[in-house]
Amino acid sequence: MSERLARRLGTLDATTIGLGSMLGAGVFVAFAPAAAAAGSGLLVALVIAAFVAYCNASSSARLAAAYPESGGTYVYGRERLGPWWGFTAGWGFVTGKTASCAAMALTFGAYVAPGYEKPVAVAAVLALAAVNYRGITRTAALTRILLAVVLAVLVTVVVIGIPRATWQPITWDGTGILQAAGLLFFAFAGYARIATLGEEVRDPQRTIPRAILAALAIAVAVYLVVGVTTLGVLGASQLAQSSAPLAQITPLARIGAVAGSLGALLALIAGVGRTAMAMARNRDLPPFLSAVHPRFSVPHKAEVTMAVFVCGLILAFDVRGAIGFSSFGVLVYYAITNASAFTMKRSCAPVAGLAGCVALVAFLPLSSVLIGLAVFAVGWATRAITR
Template sequence: MTGSPPAAPARRLGTADAVVIGLGSMLGAGVFAAFAPAARAAGAGLLIALVLAAAVAYCNATSSARLAALHPESGGTYVYGRRRLGDFYGYLAGWGFVVGKTASCAAMALTVAAYAAPGAGRGVRTVVAVTAVAALTAANYRGIHRSALVTRVLVAVALVALVCVVAACLLGGQARAEHFAPFPGTGVRGVLEAAGLLFFAFAGYARIATLGEEVRDPRRTIPRAIPVALGITFAVYASVALATLAALGPGRLASATDPLAFAVERGGWSALAPVVRVGAVAAALGSLLALILGVSRTAFAMARDGHLPAALAALHPRFQVPHRAELAVGAVVAAVAASVDLRGAIGFSSFAVLVYYAIANASALTLRADEGPPPRAVPVLGLVGCVVLAVSLPLASVLSGAAVLAVGAAVWALRRGRRN
């Protein structure tokens, strides 16, 4: 008698839901958390860095979409690496994703706390961050469809706030053409570092690929949803970058802890600043919701394959979601959010996720003609771009990210040696 096939999550997401989940992942980190450190690295070159980050993200998205259509399973590049390159590369991608995106989750929780409790002490902000993680973990626990509905609301609120930012910056009287002058002391190295930091903002389209087992008709839905979500996000980011640079200039943008609200407060439309703060909280919550969703699905896939504790591969009998993986991820994120620095979390996450997408592009290079590969230049440029941006990040982020990946590789080698 053959064993029953492994349990799989229910397929409930359509194209619109998948796009919204991707937007919820991206419209939070970049606009409200990454612009200031990127401006510090590149000044007005932030605009060039944004284009570079988007170009690398497009290559990654195209490679990921083709792979996800062929391998519509939870886990994203963890699955593609295993199928196309071998177990080690799949494991390394999964390890990098889980670790890097756990840092991203913590960064988003801290962003929620910073905008929801401005001026509050560390203890209050920690309570707010942990509460946000707990609430959104509970939303995911109740089922993927409900998570998509919550994300729709949060994305809508964030978009309204960003429209207010652009209008207030351009029409409030503070915009100046001279603010686009080059920032002293920056060059190619600074632009590449800024692009690596801004890539953190675009990486949310991975949430769509990691939900491969919960999307209806994944061969059509995933390739459609990823570029749509990425294109909308780039248009929003470019508009906000132009507006905030015009209003503040690179120096003040680089030094602001809440640059979008700060830019609005300095002009004649300062009454919109509270709307921007509410939108920042909504955007960060939407990003956190989808991030927890993606990390838990990768943890679920790795547990199902024996790379993480088997208990994490359980599905809830009623909601058909990997509830133990979600609870475990939520607990770890809450602990990390209580102890990390926001900017350090962004750099560390960017390094790990760029490694993740380098493996995705390498996997796409193995696609045969009958498997519908992207033009060969796309995964080649994506692979090179990921490597260049990763090594251009701040040295502390590169060293810490490389160390954590090395630890993951050592764990894999030990486990393999024991099995052999």
């Protein structure tokens, strides 16, 4: 068994990391593809995505309190449903969140250096991987600073935007709304980072559930206010075509996008590395990824490896393609979360969460679904051969 990680995070730190993940690139970029799918119905889509996220968060909180280890649903699926289910969840998280990292980095590049997004994004990934390498307390401290900048900028966007907003009737294209909800779910999935850090949280049975639900509640409120403002100022058609919609309300949004995408990317790299470490401990990924740095107490080999893969995705995809693929992998992950929680307590929330995940997957863009299925097939085949 590999060396264990150190418990250094309290409730505030865990909540900050989760909230920093949710108020990252999502709030600055996810409204555009959602508007392209649903028009002004994106507000309905946002409520649907938030409801599914709440059900998933409830299941995650219950499971994380029972299994306070690194790895999140990879661990829960193994314990409650069996090794193959755990592997599927872990593979979905690692691949989906690696795509999320690419989306965050590309958003950073689009706001900082339009036309040079990809090299700037690669540089950001390498720099933040170096921060994570130095230890989880440094990750939490930098996330607090970046989150404060993001919240200040979003308040400014709303204050400037609300007087200019004109309200449009909501369109009710059911297919478009469900597709938009699947894409917007990408923005709410940051609370998983809290569960994946379960081995590094103090008093995890109490801290993790509180941090997950607090981070999600704050994020939903912020997304609703910003979504209403952005749609009211730009309108659905202009919003759908924009690569930096909040910057069209105020140039200060570029500062918030930079801070938000960096904060989310920082937390994502930490979460993916720890899930990869948990999978490597059980030889579902190469065992060398389970190594823990003797001084900094981080899964350093897993984090470096994930950073390399993220750089490859940045060079291969654009931000919208990365969001679609990320949503597929993460929705599969949370479907298994809800199924695992149902085996502990047969309540309505896991059933609703599972049904919501399945429905949102079904309405994602076909290209995202096909790429996601191919990636899962590679993972399953590799595990079958190596085991």
